Amino acid sequence: MAHVLTLAGSPARPSRTEQLLHHVGHRLSRGQGNEAGHGTGHRIRHLAVRDLPAEALLAADHGHPAIRRAVASVADADALVIGSPVYKAAYSGLLKVFLDVLPRTALRGKPVLPLLTGGSPAHVLALDYALRPVLTALGGDTVLRGWFVLDRHITTGPAPEAEIRLAAEAEPGLAQAVGELADALTARHSAGIPLTAGSPAA
Numbered sequence: 001m002a003h004v005l006t007l008a009g010s011p012a013r014p015s016r017t018e019q020l021l022h023h024v025g026h027r028l029s030r031g032q033g034n035e036a037g038h039g040t041g042h043r044i045r046h047l048a049v050r051d052l053p054a055e056a057l058l059a060a061d062h063g064h065p066a067i068r069r070a071v072a073s074v075a076d077a078d079a080l081v082i083g084s085p086v087y088k089a090a091y092s093g094l095l096k097v098f099l100d101v102l103p104r105t106a107l108r109g110k111p112v113l114p115l116l117t118g119g120s121p122a123h124v125l126a127l128d129y130a131l132r133p134v135l136t137a138l139g140g141d142t143v144l145r146g147w148f149v150l151d152r153h154i155t156t157g158p159a160p161e162a163e164i165r166l167a168a169e170a171e172p173g174l175a176q177a178v179g180e181l182a183d184a185l186t187a188r189h190s191a192g193i194p195l196t197a198g199s200p201a202a
């Protein structure tokens with residue numbers, strides 16, 4: 001069992017992106033996409049960047065306890081699912097200020113699944129031109145292809161963690177993306193790379 005951090009980069013509340021991340025987290029915790037794996041699901045932790053103290057985040061105050069805990073939660077994760085809405089043809093500025101407080105190699109050795117939600121299929125390429133490069137720059141050596149979901153393909157539930165309904169068009173691509181993350185974790189396990197799951201919560 002691996003410890004997967006879902007990281008939400010939308011300032012909105014409620015947020016389609018965040019509910020999509022919870023949906024992916026539920027799949028991973030139930031062991032979906034893990035047919036080749038070890039039967040059990042993964043342990044999920046969640047971090048919404050908008051819940052961090054804005055002043056400390058903008059000032060890159062590494063000494064602030066909430067920022068320290070958030071940075072540690074990335075370090076403690078075996079893998080991450082990083083989600084952002086597309087804003088002005090890129091990922092959100094909120095996500096960027098958090099990525100900017102991370103150490104230079106924060107994502108080294110961790111499979112990372114990037115997810116974007118957006119209003120226009122014209123901005124699918126924000127995944128390849130904006131989000132994936134910055135994750136690679138953070139040492140991400142296993143940044144998966146990721147997936148872009150149109151906002152109109154997500155019907156959100158009433159509560160932040162409520163199950164979403166996903167349009168049929170969006171389902172196969174998302175299932176494949178989740179499967180790729182599960183496979184990457186299985187490959188790490190098979191290679192004997194130790195997982196950090198079970199370490200104390202950050």
Ligand SMILES: Cc1cc2nc3c(=O)[nH]c(=O)nc-3n(C[C@H](O)[C@H](O)[C@H](O)COP(=O)(O)O)c2cc1C
Pocket residue numbers: 010011012014015016017018084085086087088089090117118119120121123150151
């Ligand atoms: C300020 C702002 C800028 C946006 N810019 C884009 C854009 O450039 N391209 C796009 O496809 N969608 C754009 N959108 C739409 C959002 O990406 C989309 O609705 C997303 O699913 C919202 O996710 P959220 O509910 O998690 O915030 C924008 C939305 C906002 C509020």
